[in-house]
Amino acid sequence: MWxxxxxxxxxxxxxxxxxxxxxxxxxxxVLAVLFAAVLALGVPAIAQPDAKEVYPGPIDIDKMDAARRxxxxxxxxxxPYNLYYFHHIDKLNIQQDWIxxxxxxxxxxxxxxxxxxxxxxxxxxxxxxxYFDRNYVVxxxxxxxxxxxxxxxxxxxxQESRFLSNSVSKSFTSVLIGAAIAEGKIKSVDDxxxxxxxxLKESKIKFIFDEWGNRPxxxxxxxxxxxxxxxxxxxxxxxxxxxxxxxxxTASCATGGLRLLTDITGDAVGFAAEGVVMKLMQTxxxxxxxxxxxxxxPQRQVRGTDYVDKGPTPTGSPTYPLDVLAAFSGDRKRFLxxxxxxxxxxxxxxxxxxxxxxxxxxxxxxxxxxxxxSANEAGKEAVVKIDETEQxxxxxxxxxxxxxxxxxxxxxxxx
Numbered sequence: 001m002w003x004x005x006x007x008x009x010x011x012x013x014x015x016x017x018x019x020x021x022x023x024x025x026x027x028x029x030v031l032a033v034l035f036a037a038v039l040a041l042g043v044p045a046i047a048q049p050d051a052k053e054v055y056p057g058p059i060d061i062d063k064m065d066a067a068r069r070x071x072x073x074x075x076x077x078x079x080p081y082n083l084y085y086f087h088h089i090d091k092l093n094i095q096q097d098w099i100x101x102x103x104x105x106x107x108x109x110x111x112x113x114x115x116x117x118x119x120x121x122x123x124x125x126x127x128x129x130x131y132f133d134r135n136y137v138v139x140x141x142x143x144x145x146x147x148x149x150x151x152x153x154x155x156x157x158x159q160e161s162r163f164l165s166n167s168v169s170k171s172f173t174s175v176l177i178g179a180a181i182a183e184g185k186i187k188s189v190d191d192x193x194x195x196x197x198x199x200l201k202e203s204k205i206k207f208i209f210d211e212w213g214n215r216p217x218x219x220x221x222x223x224x225x226x227x228x229x230x231x232x233x234x235x236x237x238x239x240x241x242x243x244x245x246x247x248x249x250t251a252s253c254a255t256g257g258l259r260l261l262t263d264i265t266g267d268a269v270g271f272a273a274e275g276v277v278m279k280l281m282q283t284x285x286x287x288x289x290x291x292x293x294x295x296x297x298p299q300r301q302v303r304g305t306d307y308v309d310k311g312p313t314p315t316g317s318p319t320y321p322l323d324v325l326a327a328f329s330g331d332r333k334r335f336l337x338x339x340x341x342x343x344x345x346x347x348x349x350x351x352x353x354x355x356x357x358x359x360x361x362x363x364x365x366x367x368x369x370x371x372x373x374s375a376n377e378a379g380k381e382a383v384v385k386i387d388e389t390e391q392x393x394x395x396x397x398x399x400x401x402x403x404x405x406x407x408x409x410x411x412x413x414x415x
Contacts, residue, residue: 055156056080061092079136083154086138087161108148115142115150139163167211209252212238228373229403232273232384233342236405239281240325240340241315244290254278273375273384277405280365280386281338284407287330295319295349322347322400328412337408341400344372348399362391362410368401 059076069075076085076092085092118125128150132140138157142150153161180186186196194200214234235254242249254274295318302314316323323340335358341347369383376382391408400406 055084059085059092061094083136083138084156086164087157089164090162106146108143108146111148111150206248206250208250209242211255212242212252213255214238228371228375229273229369229384230372232277232367233340233403233405235274236277236281236338236340237316237323237342239277240317240323240338243281243285243288243325243327244317246290273369276367276384276386280367280405280407284336284338284365284409285327288327288336289330289332291326291328293317293319293324293326295324297321299323319349322349324349333412335408335410335412339398339400339404339406339408341402341404341406344402346399346402348397350397351394353394357413358394358410359413360393362394362408364389364391365407365409366401366404368404368406372403374403 059074059081061076064075065072069077072078074081076082076089116128118127119131120126126134128140131137132152132154136155138153138155139161140150140152141148151159153159157163177186177189181189214231242252297320298318299314299316299320317325321341321343323342325338327336328334329336335353335356337351339349366387366389367384368387369385374383376384391410394408394410398406398408
């Protein structure tokens with residue numbers, strides 16, 4: 001368990017101007033936003049198979065590669081198998097706890113008029129039928145005031161099909177919150193939870209994030225893949241932030257976390273770059289105890305992600321544009337300091353450690369690839385890797401290379 005330490009503390013003097021526009025720092029990364037995303041499988045824009053092609057064959061889940069289930073061609077998570085198994089999950093040898101409830105059933109009114117809609121993608125207008133053709137849609141339902149406006153099924157599914165819900169359950173939760181607000185049971189989404197569940201104030205319940213990650217968007221608002229080091233750096237920043245608040249967080253799971261720790265290309269690449277970051281943090285910060293970090297360069301507010309709430313206080317330590325995290329090891333014998341530089345420029349800072357003396361010999365674990373677009377490639381030496389070097393004392397001024405994560409480790413002197 002992680003607990004928060006209030007003393008000693010680390011003060012960082014960065015010398016970075018505090019007025020907006022006084023620095024030429026080019027910010028590469030928007031801080032990762034904690035979010036719960038509806039499951040979306042990235043599939044190519046190709047015509048879907050014939051509707052009668054409904055059973056691709058049995059799947060032996062013991063032969064699936066669980067770490068690659070979202071990309072492996074032999075998986076009930078990807079086409080063509082998901083077209084069948086997403087509404088025949090009971091055909092798989094998976095332990096399930098069925099929920100059977102009794103009570104009234106609220107019937108929905110059948111469609112009473114034709115329904116049509118269109119959408120714009122890449123500045124071109126498309127119909128719903130084009131959307132169904134471009135994506136592996138199995139079921140599609142539009143409701144309004146207990147009225148079915150449109151109901152369509154594909155690939156052998158029908159009204160009696162029981163679908164694997166995945167993160168769609170979050171949509172139902174948001175609808176229930178809206179209903180509670182409409183009925184006056186909840187005044188506002190901005191109200192603290194303890195207003196309605198006051199017993200939480202005295203409880204020791206902590207947060208568990210079942211999914212977290214980053215959602216990069218292009219200028220037109222579409223999701224896109226993160227190139228090079230943008231993903232790994234955003235993971236490091238997010239891990240920093242969760243660790244700072246580990247007195248409130250019990251556990252978390254990165255979306256696609258297993259994928260980050262394995263080779264998803266089928267070639268001998270080794271760890272994905274995000275996985276290298278996780279390895280560094282896990283190895284050094286397991287059971288560690290956070291130490292307060294102060295500084296003279298507050299973080300700047302970022303634009304944030306569209307349609308996602310953004311807190312009034314910027315995340316990160318007051319060491320802009322760097323993010324600094326400090327901690328004791330679990331046995332209190334080692335001092336740890338992690339520094340993330342998510343910019344393309346080198347920066348420096350002066351650490352001042354209070355109420356603590358460090359031994360002279362230490363180590364630096366550093367991820368500092370050649371540039372922002374660096375990535376490990378099959379058949380080539382890894383460029384996103386952890387380099388370990390001996391340190392003859394904590395530097396008076398620490399120079400942090402661009403696009404990097406630097407983790408210092410020193411033994412603590414005891415009296």
